[in-house]
Amino acid sequence: MKLKLLVFSALLMAGGNLYAQSKNFVLNGKIKELKDGEQVLLLYRKTKGIDTISSAIVKNGSFTLEGSLANPTFLKLRTLMREEVPLFIENAAMSFTGDSLVLAKLKGSKSNEEYQVIDNSMQQLLNEMRKIGQSAQLAYEQKDQVKIAKIQASIEALQNQRVQLARSYAIANPNSFVSPVIILNTDKFELDPAIYLPIYEKFSLAVKTSVAAKEIKRRCDAMLEIKVGDKAPALAAKTPDGKDLSLAEVLKKGELTLVDFWASWCGPCRDEGAKILKLYKQYHEKGFNVLGVSLDTSEDLWKKAIATDQTDWYHIAELKHSKIADAYGVIKIPAIFLIDKNGKIIAKDPKIKELEQILVEKLNGELSKNLYK
Numbered sequence: 001m002k003l004k005l006l007v008f009s010a011l012l013m014a015g016g017n018l019y020a021q022s023k024n025f026v027l028n029g030k031i032k033e034l035k036d037g038e039q040v041l042l043l044y045r046k047t048k049g050i051d052t053i054s055s056a057i058v059k060n061g062s063f064t065l066e067g068s069l070a071n072p073t074f075l076k077l078r079t080l081m082r083e084e085v086p087l088f089i090e091n092a093a094m095s096f097t098g099d100s101l102v103l104a105k106l107k108g109s110k111s112n113e114e115y116q117v118i119d120n121s122m123q124q125l126l127n128e129m130r131k132i133g134q135s136a137q138l139a140y141e142q143k144d145q146v147k148i149a150k151i152q153a154s155i156e157a158l159q160n161q162r163v164q165l166a167r168s169y170a171i172a173n174p175n176s177f178v179s180p181v182i183i184l185n186t187d188k189f190e191l192d193p194a195i196y197l198p199i200y201e202k203f204s205l206a207v208k209t210s211v212a213a214k215e216i217k218r219r220c221d222a223m224l225e226i227k228v229g230d231k232a233p234a235l236a237a238k239t240p241d242g243k244d245l246s247l248a249e250v251l252k253k254g255e256l257t258l259v260d261f262w263a264s265w266c267g268p269c270r271d272e273g274a275k276i277l278k279l280y281k282q283y284h285e286k287g288f289n290v291l292g293v294s295l296d297t298s299e300d301l302w303k304k305a306i307a308t309d310q311t312d313w314y315h316i317a318e319l320k321h322s323k324i325a326d327a328y329g330v331i332k333i334p335a336i337f338l339i340d341k342n343g344k345i346i347a348k349d350p351k352i353k354e355l356e357q358i359l360v361e362k363l364n365g366e367l368s369k370n371l372y373k
Helices: 110-141 145-172 178-184 192-203 211-225 247-251 269-284 299-309 352-363
Strands: 025-031 037-046 050-057 062-065 072-081 083-087 092-097 106-107 236-238 244-246 256-262 289-295 315-317 335-340 347-348
Touching: 037 106, 050 062, 083 110, 083 335, 092 178, 092 247, 110 178, 110 211, 145 178, 145 192, 178 192, 178 211, 192 211, 236 315, 244 256, 247 256, 247 289, 256 269, 269 289, 299 315, 335 352, 347 352
Parallel strands: 025 092, 256 289, 289 315
Antiparallel strands: 025 062, 037 050, 037 072, 072 083, 092 106, 236 244, 256 335, 335 347
């Protein structure tokens, strides 16, 4: 089962103004576990960076967070060395009380009440997934591939239930600011425009102005930017030895080129790379090349990963603050594009078996019996 780069978290990117000009929120908190002098933060987490919406110092066991939001927004409340708590904050007078942060109750936010109802259903499915995952340890230790496959299928089925639940909720509640958030919370990094654009279009005008709804629109648009059959956008950057290398140059050296967007810190990327490496060794002589496009910002970690993984194909990276993936609409990694020698994209994120089948057909190869063991 293909792992996601970021799992079970609300990955909302900045796509609109979080701040209103006239209305304000006031959140009065009293949490028994908090000590006087502790700092409480209300955070908006983006994929890159964090915005601090409000902060306060605990005094006499209490704190007050104040600010202004354009509309109800999914935020995280945290203190040092304690678990973050997700909250839907809106411009209203609210209270947050309890023995601990994770057990405290938020009152005064209608959006948070809505969120808790659907999130409880989501959590039940997540708890089932965790139980199955915990039971998988023995199967992995024994390298029981049959059990591992069944476990992965069960987890994937539960994840699909979460996705369907989020879609159904959003369709039934187009006026709720919770709807776009719950979609993004199901770890759908690549949102199929055929499914999610109609859902987005049914959102109310107010919901469409939220950062969560704008993120759904952005991801759908990104998926539409690059399609199978399109001409592959140009790519060029530095190789590990500091030379310039372009995709156009690589395309001239073979029949098929796999462009692999990855990073040294991305575990799923490197797992996928290991599978691709087996195909590369088998089909390179028949005209199969790979161009690894790293999103690393550390040159040392990039080079070390290449050496460790022994991926002796073409590599390029821009390193600091790379925007190299933008032309391909990459919103998660690994992201893979198979391109023919004429520069046409013939496959997008193919599974490893699908990739091998294409190589067999295009390069007159033979299926490997031991590739996936």
